[in-house]
Each structure stands twice: as structure tokens, then as C-alpha cells.
Amino acid sequence: MTDQAVSAATDPEKIVSEVKAAPRQLQPLRRLFPFLLRYPLRLALTVLFLLVSAISSLAIPAVLGGAIDEGFVAQNLDNVGRYGWLIIGISVIMAVASGARFYFISVIGERVVADLRQAVFAHLLQLETRYFDTHRVGELTSRLNGDVTVIRGAVGSSFSLALRSLVTIIGALTMMILTSPVLTIAVVVALPAILFPVMIYARRLRGMSRRTQDALADLSAMATEMLGANRTVKSFTQEHVQAAHYDTSSEASYRAEVKRLGARAFLVGMVIFLGTAALVGLVWWGARAVFDGSVTAGQLGQFLVYALMASGALTNVSEVLGTLQTVSGATERLTEILDTKPEIVDPARPVALPTPPLGTVTFTGVNFSYGEAGSDKVLTNVSFSVGKGETVALVGPSGSGKSTTLSLLQRFYDVDAGTIAVDGVDIRDVKLSELRQRFAYVEQEPIIFAGTIADNIRFGKPDAAMDEVIAAAKAALVDDFVTDLPAGYDTVVGERGVMLSGGQKQRLAIARAILKNAPILLLDEATSALDAQSERLVQLALEHLMEGRTTLVIAHRLATIRDANTILVLDGGEIIDHGTHDQLVAKGGRYADLAKLQFRTAEAV
Numbered sequence: 251m252t253d254q255a256v257s258a259a260t261d262p263e264k265i266v267s268e269v270k271a272a273p274r275q276l277q278p279l280r281r282l283f284p285f286l287l288r289y290p291l292r293l294a295l296t297v298l299f300l301l302v303s304a305i306s307s308l309a310i311p312a313v314l315g316g317a318i319d320e321g322f323v324a325q326n327l328d329n330v331g332r333y334g335w336l337i338i339g340i341s342v343i344m345a346v347a348s349g350a351r352f353y354f355i356s357v358i359g360e361r362v363v364a365d366l367r368q369a370v371f372a373h374l375l376q377l378e379t380r381y382f383d384t385h386r387v388g389e390l391t392s393r394l395n396g397d398v399t400v401i402r403g404a405v406g407s408s409f410s411l412a413l414r415s416l417v418t419i420i421g422a423l424t425m426m427i428l429t430s431p432v433l434t435i436a437v438v439v440a441l442p443a444i445l446f447p448v449m450i451y452a453r454r455l456r457g458m459s460r461r462t463q464d465a466l467a468d469l470s471a472m473a474t475e476m477l478g479a480n481r482t483v484k485s486f487t488q489e490h491v492q493a494a495h496y497d498t499s500s501e502a503s504y505r506a507e508v509k510r511l512g513a514r515a516f517l518v519g520m521v522i523f524l525g526t527a528a529l530v531g532l533v534w535w536g537a538r539a540v541f542d543g544s545v546t547a548g549q550l551g552q553f554l555v556y557a558l559m560a561s562g563a564l565t566n567v568s569e570v571l572g573t574l575q576t577v578s579g580a581t582e583r584l585t586e587i588l589d590t591k592p593e594i595v596d597p598a599r600p601v602a603l604p605t606p607p608l609g610t611v612t613f614t615g616v617n618f619s620y621g622e623a624g625s626d627k628v629l630t631n632v633s634f635s636v637g638k639g640e641t642v643a644l645v646g647p648s649g650s651g652k653s654t655t656l657s658l659l660q661r662f663y664d665v666d667a668g669t670i671a672v673d674g675v676d677i678r679d680v681k682l683s684e685l686r687q688r689f690a691y692v693e694q695e696p697i698i699f700a701g702t703i704a705d706n707i708r709f710g711k712p713d714a715a716m717d718e719v720i721a722a723a724k725a726a727l728v729d730d731f732v733t734d735l736p737a738g739y740d741t742v743v744g745e746r747g748v749m750l751s752g753g754q755k756q757r758l759a760i761a762r763a764i765l766k767n768a769p770i771l772l773l774d775e776a777t778s779a780l781d782a783q784s785e786r787l788v789q790l791a792l793e794h795l796m797e798g799r800t801t802l803v804i805a806h807r808l809a810t811i812r813d814a815n816t817i818l819v820l821d822g823g824e825i826i827d828h829g830t831h832d833q834l835v836a837k838g839g840r841y842a843d844l845a846k847l848q849f850r851t852a853e854a855v
């Protein structure tokens with residue numbers, strides 16, 4: 251027992267407050283009920299089989315009592331045989347009911363876990379970008395896996411065990427009262443002595459399990475991050491350092507778990523000891539009662555079996571309470587996700603965007619900051635408009651707000667002041683899905699999903715026919731390298747497309763955008779230099795993609811900038827200048843400096 255546990259068990263004030271707090275600690279479990287209640291028939295069958303198995307097991311000691319009095323004590327072998335057959339009959343019912351109970355509760359457990367996992371995943375995808383800015387993805391996946399698995403174990407077995415034990419305790423106590431009220435009183439007096447410490451201790455365990463789950467989630471987040479960044483880790487020769495960090499966290503998690511296990515072992519041991527001690531007292535009392543003739547030997551035997559059943563069930567309850575504390579912690583963490591309301595949602599009365607699309611974009615007096623409105627402004631009074639089919643390039647130093655502008659247009663965040671309109675409609679008045687259908691977004695570092703090349707191209711239009719996929723691939727100059735691959739479009743690319751080169755990945759992302767066929771193209775040009783041949787292919791693919799589309803591009807390539815209708819020069823979140831490349835260069839202002847710096851190499855080529 252740890253020092254804290256000793257003080258918890260001996261500090262009366264603490265005991266009172268913890269006992270008061272105990273019921274609240276299991277409250278998160280209530281959130282699982284709606285998931286359970288979705289399956290009333292299976293639930294009813296589970297309860298039915300549970301009752302049948304519990305009642306049949308409770309019947310056995312009564313029959314045993316009869317066998318002792320009318321068979322053994324009366325020395326009547328026929329009666330022993332008769333009671334024996336009766337017990338066999340009851341155990342057949344008990345066996346069938348127990349099997350069926352196990353089956354139904356396990357199936358419900360699996361069902362609830364699947365539903366919960368799906369609900370959490372779907373909800374996570376609904377949450378806005380800001381949520382992911384402040385939560386580690388590894389931690390979220392740990393919740394989705396670890397916490398859900400903890401709950402699976404509980405719903406599948408602990409709930410069943412808890413219910414069965416409760417029914418057994420109630421049934422055994424009833425039978426004990428019917429058998430001998432005097433002996434029952436002795437047991438009932440001893441009962442709080444067992445229950446009280448259990449309740450106090452169970453609360454302690456809950457806090458511990460939340461801590462171990464948190465430690466595990468941290469560990470999982472760390473592994474996800476480092477394995478994902480394995481090239482960076484290798485390149486900076488940080489394998490040993492990162493492995494050592496992981497070891498430290500892993501050891502911390504191990505220690506937290508050992509501490510919890512110790513506390514739990516103590517709880518189980520405590521209940522077993524208290525239960526056995528109570529039983530010994532009971533046998534002593536019982537022997538006196540038999541000697542003075544107030545109960546028969548059969549009744550005492552029967553009573554003892556019931557008392558054993560009750561104490562066994564009580565032990566189970568203590569174990570289950572420990573488990574339920576863990577489950578409660580896990581449920582709490584998952585419901586925290588489910589309770590997080592997305593801030594960016596569809597408007598109550600959405601306005602339809604015009605069809606066919608116009609493809610225009612207007613920013614009017616947009617202010618934005620990532621923190622509280624007004625703090626650390628990232629964009630200040632940004633106004634510009636892009637006409638149908640025009641190309642507008644955003645240029646400016648790092649951190650000037652270029653990516654933020656594209657994020658705001660897709661409503662990943664809401665503006666603090668001003669308006670953004672697409673086709674003349676304020677984007678806050680449009681259904682999110684309808685708004686985002688209007689954009690094809692090519693990121694600076696395109697994400698390639700685990701799956702086939704065809705699946706990757708189809709990402710925005712999963713029902714696209716193969717010839718559409720191939721047409722998009724041809725336009726994006728993907729077709730050439732794909733046909734050289736052994737499985738062609740069915741070639742599986744790794745989690746991050748590790749098999750593909752940088753240029754190939756970019757062209758694959760361009761094919762995806764071509765297939766989506768949205769009227770407005772949002773392009774974050776890659777800054778990383780590609781070799782001349784690759785660069786030319788990407789440029790050609792982009793030209794195909796930009797054909798007939800309104801384009802907003804964060805430009806790093808001279809070719810893109812030269813061809814842009816307008817260049818917006820951003821600095822510190824403000825548009826400090828705009829015009830064509832030639833106009834801006836002629837002006838000789840900030841853009842001219844920037845262009846000189848940025849395109850020195852390109853122009854030299």
C-alpha cells in the first residue's frame with residue numbers, strides 16, 4: 251500500500267468526501283446506455299438469459315440442502331439419486347442459459363464498440379481545423395483504438411459479470427434469509443465492513459486509470475509522430491535520442507500501470523481476506539446453531555453455499571468496480587470528443603450558390619487571427635476580387651498570410667471581420683459541402699493516401715468511371731509513369747506515397763483536382779525544387795488544370811507569376827501592392843525586391 255493510500259484510508263475527512271464522490275465517478279458510463287439501448291431485443295435476451303442462469307445457479311444449493319437432510323442425514327440413497335438428477339437437470343438449464351448470455355452480451359459489446367468507434371471517427375472528421383491545431387493526431391487515434399478497446403472488454407464481460415454478481419448477491423441473500431434469518435443478520439453486519447473499503451478504494455483506482463490511459467495516449471502520439479517523420483529522424487541521426495525519449499515515456503507509463511495494478515491487487519486481496527474472515531465467523535456461528543437445534547445440517551450446508559456464492563459475487567463486484575473505473579475514464583475521454591461541438595457548421599437557412607458556377611471570389615475588409623478575435627492579427631483589412639477564369643497570384647514573405655487566405659476561403663476558419671464571397675454569396679450562408687465542392691485544392695505537399703493510384707485520383711469523386719480517371723491522369727501527365735508500373739492504376743502506394751517521387755506526387759494531386767472538375771482552383775505551389783524535367787511536367791500538368799478555371803495561387807514559380815492577371819503582394823497580413831508582374835517590377839517597390847530575391851536562380855537559368 252502506498253503512503254497516499256494509507257493516508258486516504260485513515261483520513262476520515264477524505265473518506266467521507268471520497269465516498270460522496272464515488273457514484274459520480276461512474277457517471278460517464280451513462281453515456282454508453284444510449285448505445286446499448288439501440289438494441290432492445292438483444293438486451294432483453296441478455297437479461298433473460300442472465301436471470302435464468304443466475305436463478306438456476308441459486309436453485310442448486312437449495313437442492314443440495316435437501317440432498318443432505320433427506321439423503322445423507324436420513325441415509326436414503328434413493329433420495330440422493332433423485333436430488334442428483336435434479337441437480338443435473340438444473341445444470342443443463344444453467345449451462346444453456348450461461349452460454350446464451352455470454353454470446354448475447356459479447357455480441358452487444360462488439361456492436362456498441364463498433365457504433366462508438368464509428369460515431370467518434372465521424373465526429374472527428376466534422377470538427378474544424380482549429381480543433382486539430384490544438385490536439386495531437388496520435389492522441390486522438392489512441393483514443394479511437396485504446397479507449398474503445400477498453401470499453402469493448404467492459405461491455406462484453408464486466409457489465410455481464412456485474413449484473414450477474416448483483417443478481418447472485420440479491421438472490422443468495424434472499425435465500426439466506428429464507429434459510430436462516432439469524433445467520434443472515436450476522437452476515438449483513440459483516441457486509442459493510444467489506445463494502446466500505448471497497449468503495450473508497452475504487453475511487454482511487456479511477457484517477458489512476460485515467461492517468462495510465464493519458465500516459466498511453468502520449469506514448470502513442472509520440473510513436474505516430476516519430477514513425478511518420480522517420481526520414482527526418484534518420485537524417486538528423488536522432489534515432490537514439492528519440493528512442494530514449496520514448497523509453498522514458500514508456501517507463502513512466504509502465505510505472506503508472508504498475509501502481510494501478512498494485513492498487514487493484516490490494517483491492518482484490520482485501521476483499522478476499524475480509525470475505526474469508528467473515529466466512530470463518532459464519533461457520534462458527536452456524537455450528538452453534540446446529541448444535542442447539544435451531545437449523546438442520548442441510549440448512550447450514552445450504553446457507554454456507556449461498557454465503558460463499560454471495561462472497562464470490564462480492565469479490566467479482568470489487569474486480570468489476572476496478573474495471574468499470576477504467577472504462578469510465580475511457581468513456582469520459584471519448585465523450586469529450588463527442589461533446590465537442592463543431593464551431594464551423596452549415597447555416598440554418600443555406601443560400602444556394604448559382605449554377606452554372608460563376609467562379610468569382612471576393613474578399614472585403616477581412617480581418618483574421620488564429621487566437622482570440624483581435625489578438626495577433628494574421629490578416630488585416632484584406633480586400634480583393636478574382637473574376638471568372640482569372641488567375642490571381644499571392645506572393646509575399648514567409649508568414650505573411652498566404653496559406654491563411656486559402657484556408658479562410660475554404661472556411662477552415664471563420665473571419666473575425668469582413669466578408670468572403672464566392673459567386674457573390676457570403677460563404678457563411680452556404681452549405682459547407684456545397685462551398686467546398688466549388689474548389690479544387692492542390693496542396694504544397696500533396697497527401698497520398700494508402701491505396702491504389704486509381705483510388706487516389708478518385709478521392710474527390712469516388713464513383714468516377716475508370717475512363718474518367720485515365721483522362722484526368724493523362725491531362726496531369728500521370729498516365730505515362732503509371733502505365734510503366736507493374737499493376738498500373740491498381741498499384742498500391744504507401745501511407746504517404748513513399749514509392750512516388752516528389753514530382754509524381756504533385757502530378758497525382760493535380761490529376762485528383764482535374765477529376766474533381768471544380769470551377770475554382772486553389773493552388774499552393776511547392777517551394778521544394780524539382781529537377782528541370784520534373785518541373786516542366788508539373789508546370790504542363792498545372793496548365794491543363796488551370797484551363798478555364800478561376801485560379802488563386804500561392805506562387806513560387808516565375809512562370810505562374812508572369813501569367814497571372816493580378817499579383818497580390820502580402821506583407822505582415824496586409825496587401826501592400828497589386829498589379830501585373832511587369833507593372834510591379836516597373837514600380838520597383840517591395841515586389842521588385844522580392845522578385846529579385848525569389849527568382850534570381852530561375853532567371854539565371
Ligand SMILES: Nc1ncnc2c1ncn2[C@@H]1O[C@H](COP(=O)(O)OP(=O)(O)OP(=O)(O)O)[C@@H](O)[C@H]1O
Binds near residue numbers: 628650651652
Ligand atoms: N494553425 C495556426 N495556428 C496559429 N497560427 C498560425 C497557424 N497557421 C499559421 N499561423 C500563423 O499565421 C501567420 C501566417 O501564416 P501563413 O501560413 O498564412 O503564412 P504564409 O504566407 O502562407 O507563409 P509560408 O509562405 O511560410 O507558408 C504566421 O505568423 C503563422 O505563424
